[in-house]
Amino acid sequence: MSIEPVERGSKVYLEIVKQLRNMIEQDGLTPGDKIPSERELCERLNVGRSSVREALRALELLGLIETRRGEGTFIRDFRSNQLVQLLGTFVLQDTKAKQDVIETKYLIELDCLRLILRRNNEKQLEELKDWIESCEFTDDQFFIKIVELADNHLFYRIWSILNDYYDALKLPKMERKDPFYSSIVQALRGGNEADVLRAYYSLRKLSND
Amino acid sequence: MSIEPVERGSKVYLEIVKQLRNMIEQDGLTPGDKIPSERELCERLNVGRSSVREALRALELLGLIETRRGEGTFIRDFRSNQLVQLLGTFVLQDTKAKQDVIETKYLIELDCLRLILRRNNEKQLEELKDWIESCEFTDDQFFIKIVELADNHLFYRIWSILNDYYDALKLPKMERKDPFYSSIVQALRGGNEADVLRAYYSLRKLSND
DNA sequence: AAGTATACGTGGTCTGACCACTAGATGGGG
DNA sequence: CCCCATCTAGTGGTCAGACCACGTATACTT
Secondary structure, eight states: OOOSSSOOOOOOHHHHHHHHHHHHHHHOOOOOEEOOOHHHHHHHHHHHHHHHHHHHHHHHHHEEEETTTEEEEEEETTOOOOHHHHHHHHHHTTHHHHHHHHHHHHHHHHHHHHHHHHOOOHHHHHHHHHHHOOOOOOOOHHHHHHHHTTTTTHHHHHHHHHHHHHHHTTTOOOOOOHHHHHHHHHHHHOOOOOHHHHHHHHHTTTTOO | OOOOOOOOSOHHHHHHHHHHHHHHHTTTTTTTTTEHHHHHHHHHHHHHHHHHHHHHHHHHHHHSEEEEETTEEEOOOOGOOHHHHHHHHHHHHGGOOOHHHHHHHHHHHHHHHHHHHHHHHHHHHHHHHHHHHOOOOOHHHHHHHHHHHTOOOHHHHHHHHHHHHHHTTTOOOOOOOOHHHHHHHHHHTTTHHHHHHHHHHHHTTTTOO
């Protein structure tokens, strides 16, 4: 369990990050669970406490763990935004990067719509229709439903991250425009890809190309 | 310049992250530039070196800075940040769903093809045509070119990760089938999306649906 | 039994020490 | 004069120990 003494070039704190990942995986730890204390990690891994802390602080900044003074360190729900606001202030001034975020988010939303078409689950679409007719909802909430319906966990993860970025960019948020969402859902139920795309483009105010 | 002694609840290392951000902004530092040494930061900010290091290590893990032993700490090109990579390794650990990996990889490849169509850069497509006619190449190599041409850095990162996972899944690798690649490129040059999709589906042996 | 006081474990921070490495200054030999 | 080996100062990398602040569980008092 101890960290190899042979860490040529590699840094101890990175080794610790790895070990933590393994530890989480092996013990099947999930958000909310407690991980060993800093001092215990020192002993188990045969490293200094400062190195352990460097690893933990880095993971904390990433939003992957959460520390509570006097209590301990806990695994956090990944989808929290911590890193996002940070990157927002730090990184994403780059216009090209901004553009990439927007572009990627939209394209993945389109992919999810296509996936839903492919899955062709009428019952779920029916429920979606009932939902949009009965509730108030934001653009985010609508597309969360969409991405969930697409039933691809990777897309769900990626989209969540992109959406957080998007928020961090402080771009003008879509205001709710029910008819567009309705027409998307209707097109989905119709099963015609071209209609779905057209409805989506209208919502996003993009040219259909 | 010193850190407020009133950091109720706030953690010193987070304060330092903030200060670094300001410092970078004010001094107009750009990728490649050197930031003050750890010991100098201690003095300027009136904090312990360990706290400074916690901040720097966190930023390093985020890929925002780069440290070289014996030289110093430098600002890094954000665009190549390993954030997605990192989240990937943490997030994907439980999501080995083969199907998702394959599906996502293919859909992103399709998105990239669409992006290329949209960019409509004839010269680059010309070069691509020359390349496939003059070289031996693998499926990976071909799509690396494609993803690069799509000119969306996020997609590039995501695709790279997915490709790694794809490899890890030990799925049967595509053997090289020149005519398929040729027809994709030709369709791209023709500018007709339907043709491109058809060519891609043929390569991947998917139903056109 | 309830409330309070104490002890313990935890993260948070600082200090000082040492190592490994790099680059620039130094100095000697050609 | 130049070139190369050497030394030195500065840098990041790591560790150990000390304290503090905070939360909790325990034991004690009432």
